[in-house]
Amino acid sequence: MSFASTQFLAFLAALFLVYYAIPQRHQWKLLLAGSLFFYWFAGWWCLIYIGVTAVTTYFAARKIDALARGQEAWLREHKAGLSKEERKAWKARGKAVRFRWLLGCLLVNFGVLAVVKYTNFVIGNANAALSLLGGGQLPSLPMVLPMGISFYTFQAMGYLIDVYWGKCPAERSLGRFALFVTFFPQLIQGPISRFGDLSRTLYAGHSWDSRQIAMGAERALWGLAKKLIVADRLAIPLRTLVADPERYGGVYVLAVIFLYAVQLYADFTGGIDITIGVARMLGVQVTENFQRPFFSKNAAEYWRRWHITMGTWFRDYLFYPMSVSKPILKLHQRCRNRFGRFGKRISVHTCSLILWFVTGLWHGASWNFIVWGLLNGIVIIISQELEPLYDKFHARFPRLKGSRGWDLVQVLRTFWLMGTIRVLDVYRDVPLTFRQLGTVLTGCRPGTLWDGSFLELGIGGGDWLVAAAGAGAMLACSLLGRREPVRERLARHSPHLAWGGCVALIWLILIFGVYGIGFDASQFIYNQF
Amino acid sequence: MEDLLSILKELHPEVDFETCDTLIDDKILDSIDIVTLVAEIGSEFDVEVPAEELTPENFNSAKALWAMIQRLDEA
Amino acid sequence: MKRNIRAALLWGAILCAGLWLLNALFMPKYMSDIPEGALIAEYYREETSHDVIFIGDCEVYENFSPDLLWREYGVTSYIRGSAQQLIWQSYYLMEETLKYETPKVMVFNVLSMKYGEPQSEAYNRLNLDGMRLSPQKLAAVRASMTEEESFLSYLFPLLRYHARWDELTGEDVKYLTRRDIVSDSGYLMNVEVRPAENVPAGRPLGDYSFAPACWDYLDKMADLCEKHGVRLVLIKAPSLYPYWYDQWEEQIEDYAARRGLAYINFLELTGEIGVDFSADTYDSGLHLNLYGAEKLSRWFGAWLMENCPVEDRRSQENYARVWNEKSAAYAARKERLEAEWSGKNPA
Numbered sequence: 001m002s003f004a005s006t007q008f009l010a011f012l013a014a015l016f017l018v019y020y021a022i023p024q025r026h027q028w029k030l031l032l033a034g035s036l037f038f039y040w041f042a043g044w045w046c047l048i049y050i051g052v053t054a055v056t057t058y059f060a061a062r063k064i065d066a067l068a069r070g071q072e073a074w075l076r077e078h079k080a081g082l083s084k085e086e087r088k089a090w091k092a093r094g095k096a097v098r099f100r101w102l103l104g105c106l107l108v109n110f111g112v113l114a115v116v117k118y119t120n121f122v123i124g125n126a127n128a129a130l131s132l133l134g135g136g137q138l139p140s141l142p143m144v145l146p147m148g149i150s151f152y153t154f155q156a157m158g159y160l161i162d163v164y165w166g167k168c169p170a171e172r173s174l175g176r177f178a179l180f181v182t183f184f185p186q187l188i189q190g191p192i193s194r195f196g197d198l199s200r201t202l203y204a205g206h207s208w209d210s211r212q213i214a215m216g217a218e219r220a221l222w223g224l225a226k227k228l229i230v231a232d233r234l235a236i237p238l239r240t241l242v243a244d245p246e247r248y249g250g251v252y253v254l255a256v257i258f259l260y261a262v263q264l265y266a267d268f269t270g271g272i273d274i275t276i277g278v279a280r281m282l283g284v285q286v287t288e289n290f291q292r293p294f295f296s297k298n299a300a301e302y303w304r305r306w307h308i309t310m311g312t313w314f315r316d317y318l319f320y321p322m323s324v325s326k327p328i329l330k331l332h333q334r335c336r337n338r339f340g341r342f343g344k345r346i347s348v349h350t351c352s353l354i355l356w357f358v359t360g361l362w363h364g365a366s367w368n369f370i371v372w373g374l375l376n377g378i379v380i381i382i383s384q385e386l387e388p389l390y391d392k393f394h395a396r397f398p399r400l401k402g403s404r405g406w407d408l409v410q411v412l413r414t415f416w417l418m419g420t421i422r423v424l425d426v427y428r429d430v431p432l433t434f435r436q437l438g439t440v441l442t443g444c445r446p447g448t449l450w451d452g453s454f455l456e457l458g459i460g461g462g463d464w465l466v467a468a469a470g471a472g473a474m475l476a477c478s479l480l481g482r483r484e485p486v487r488e489r490l491a492r493h494s495p496h497l498a499w500g501g502c503v504a505l506i507w508l509i510l511i512f513g514v515y516g517i518g519f520d521a522s523q524f525i526y527n528q529f
Numbered sequence: 530m531e532d533l534l535s536i537l538k539e540l541h542p543e544v545d546f547e548t549c550d551t552l553i554d555d556k557i558l559d560s561i562d563i564v565t566l567v568a569e570i571g572s573e574f575d576v577e578v579p580a581e582e583l584t585p586e587n588f589n590s591a592k593a594l595w596a597m598i599q600r601l602d603e604a
Numbered sequence: 605m606k607r608n609i610r611a612a613l614l615w616g617a618i619l620c621a622g623l624w625l626l627n628a629l630f631m632p633k634y635m636s637d638i639p640e641g642a643l644i645a646e647y648y649r650e651e652t653s654h655d656v657i658f659i660g661d662c663e664v665y666e667n668f669s670p671d672l673l674w675r676e677y678g679v680t681s682y683i684r685g686s687a688q689q690l691i692w693q694s695y696y697l698m699e700e701t702l703k704y705e706t707p708k709v710m711v712f713n714v715l716s717m718k719y720g721e722p723q724s725e726a727y728n729r730l731n732l733d734g735m736r737l738s739p740q741k742l743a744a745v746r747a748s749m750t751e752e753e754s755f756l757s758y759l760f761p762l763l764r765y766h767a768r769w770d771e772l773t774g775e776d777v778k779y780l781t782r783r784d785i786v787s788d789s790g791y792l793m794n795v796e797v798r799p800a801e802n803v804p805a806g807r808p809l810g811d812y813s814f815a816p817a818c819w820d821y822l823d824k825m826a827d828l829c830e831k832h833g834v835r836l837v838l839i840k841a842p843s844l845y846p847y848w849y850d851q852w853e854e855q856i857e858d859y860a861a862r863r864g865l866a867y868i869n870f871l872e873l874t875g876e877i878g879v880d881f882s883a884d885t886y887d888s889g890l891h892l893n894l895y896g897a898e899k900l901s902r903w904f905g906a907w908l909m910e911n912c913p914v915e916d917r918r919s920q921e922n923y924a925r926v927w928n929e930k931s932a933a934y935a936a937r938k939e940r941l942e943a944e945w946s947g948k949n950p951a
Contacts, residue, residue, distance in 0.1 A: 319560060344568070499612075507622055516764060
């Protein structure tokens, strides 16, 4: 069920009431039951996939944990009789055993993810290659992606690696661990939580806390408003613009860049607001996933502030281990000796490109996403290599750095640069995307912006106004909430304001939301990832 | 320690590494700096820094870094 | 804790009041435009009971004049008709009507036998939104919904009409809580004249049998009337279009005979009634205008007096008071509409 459906509302209301009526020590069990029901609702067969992930990860983690403890105990006992070298060798042997368990579990789970997500992509590419060689065609397979598989797989594997590294203990209860993997508010589109973070509040008993509940509800409603009022409204002209690229080139492509940025932001952060808000209503604290990303001054900063939990996951579990692995360190050594200062960075840049290739692939099984990922990596690498140039520039104009005007230039530059790369999401394939971007230079007729053409894209003037007002409200809240979210500040003045905010948001959503007959309630964009 | 400081200086000449203990918290070192640092430490001190050691606590100050290097060297 | 509960109650009340107000505001008012949408709800404002209730689609609410039945025969009647009313909607309206009163006669127009499935969301809303909340309404909604519709939106029409925010007018504020009367006892008066010319003959159909669902509801109607001691009269109004096939006629005749019901096909009686399709229709034969409707009602009134247990109530004080008022409104409306029409057509 989608967050913007009446079923979800009914499900949540029922769960919520029971949650605070039962003894606190049973609350997490209810959450588990609710999460399994939520997942079952998407198709009973999905439960098999998530079940395999939960069970294999649980047992592998327990095994790794037990091995580590056993080894430690053995070492403590035999410490006296061993030399330093013997101890080291013993440790290395133990680590190798644990690594085999880790690797097996990773292979099973990423294997499942790879098969369901990428089989048809591989078959499609194989067919393209075969047709070039004049060979036959492979049939594509009827694969259905289990809901949220990219998210829960990453979350579970992150936990497993943490256990392997000794950063967190293995959870003893299968039920509690299953709840960590299936916790329904974050099942569909993240955030990708860490066990150490989420377990702090997930299993504890929670008593009724009016303030927390009102604040959570207000945040969830705010997210729903972003999605239903802004995102789903802008999705209509976007569909029109993308469906007929021949007709909508030039300035329309700039419009796609801008509108898609706003639409995706409203949709994705709206969904996360619902997740965090709903979790808060249940007393559970979920990690933030965004930090006003459109105020970033460069691409690297943008990726530290947009979809944060995904970025840190890739950093901690892919980028770091890859960068400190033996082959990469060897590469580093060689390049350093041969190319000097620049050489030192070759290995890092290689890792960056691999990281961004995988990140792109994770977003979706298509060349669009792969190219999108690589472009992000390239932009970040280029901006790093150009740093000396920037320094010179600023040495020349020392007043510029840190001034508001220059900040604004950087923010706008990053917004448009990231937005331009991002339209790879929306156009059918990679060549088309670049053709469309090319038309901005060759066939830009800015007059289209105000001659009424935009009123013929599926929504009328009133709708554009509502979308603009919604986007304006989001911007205002971002600006005002730099230190503390606006809703927290208001609630400190008077707790009544939180309830008042909820009521006003309900009214606004009911009136201006895009739902019901005539409108397609489009699913959250991140659903399929 | 001196060698470590010179590696750090080369990365960010403008930072006073001897006193700064918020290298991560204040986002002075980003992930790319960190892996560059690990690679340099590897060549300079001949210690392997495993991935699980790449934590904010270990990289927040030159002192913490030095402590980590020594710990890894001993083990 | 006590303060919390008070605050929750306060905000809950504000929320509900706002929702009620928004519902009232966004609901289409059907006053100046599409008055068909206001028909069903008007029934609840009736003060006295009726001997005859007409049920059906536009072929009843455009073709019969309860006022004439009163003036000339003293028969009290009401039309519970609405646009493209489907047979299950008719059935549940019948059931609902019987909660308020037990008439002597129910007249059902059989044209809707041709629709075996939900047809259009727009007509559903016109026909169902006006019903008061009742088990009958919910059942009618369930039977009528097309695939795209949601049940909830019939309970909270705001969910359906919220997108009207950019077309709200002064009318929506003016009629927030009240409505004008748009019909005369369910009859939607029209005095315009557009002669019927070149009425197309019906195209041959592959299958002339009515859907089983329709037969079920017709059966249920007959059973319901029997149970309440109400005489059920089946009619086919004298509209030239939609085309009424002989094969359909046969099936209805057979059914009426089998269940012992009266069935009148006015299409076969137009000569006797005196309906002149060059003067008595406002849309070239689909519906009669006021003059045609009065002719038809005159004939039908005489038939009712002769064949059904209805009585002349003109001497009964409580009925006379109500109906004389209605007649005055009817006459005034007629005068106003005729003036408007001749203004448009100075010939």
